[in-house]
């Protein structure tokens with residue numbers, strides 16, 4: 436497992452201060468809509484300047500027509516980030532267009548597909564997709580695997596089923612992790628690190644339990660100790 440920290444603080448200054456406090460650790464940093472729309476490419480460069488071994492996951496969840504997604508994927512590859520994501524519901528043709536375009540980049544970023552957003556409840560999900568979250572997540576994972584993506588974003592509770600339907604090597608990145616059972620906040624289904632390990636999660640994403648902790652670097656230290664012993 437490799438820890439991914441969500442940089443969800445309200446300003447670039449606060450996110451960079453958090454990153455600086457964690458610079459001793461070669462971990463993943465998740466840059467989402469808010470930070471990227473506001474702070475852009477210079478924010479990614481500032482993170483890499485703090486620790487060149489930070490790995491960057493650009494969480495922009497692309498969803499558009501195939502050619503536009505391939506164009507965006509190419510621009511993302513030029514940013515030298517290490518991972519980004521698209522929506523699986525953009526479909527096979529879009530997935531192929533993205534992967535074909537990235538074939539020109541020998542050190543291309545990993546590409547993940549979002550299966551079902553965890554904010555959906557079953558009823559609202561079925562109004563759009565006409566299937567249960569579980570069966571659709573599995574179908575989306577298979578589609579992503581068959582079209583050459585590297586993995587999916589899913590809940591820790593779906594990780595095992597995703598791998599069973601695809602491959603042990605197909606990556607799962609899972610938000611909603613509460614390493615030691617901390618406050619769930621607005622997350623509906625949360626998993627501890629131990630449960631994430633049991634479910635084969637590759638990248639546990641942790642936001643609030645780290646940045647709301649009075650000592651984020653100590654928290655990361657504790658998480659990494661557990662990850663290496665699990």
Ligand code: C5P
Nearest residue numbers: 441443552553610611622640641642643
């Ligand atoms: O603070 P917390 O650990 O709950 O943060 C989880 C992070 O993962 C947030 O950045 C949130 O936007 C993101 N995320 C999520 N559920 C998804 C996709 C992304 O919680 N399905």
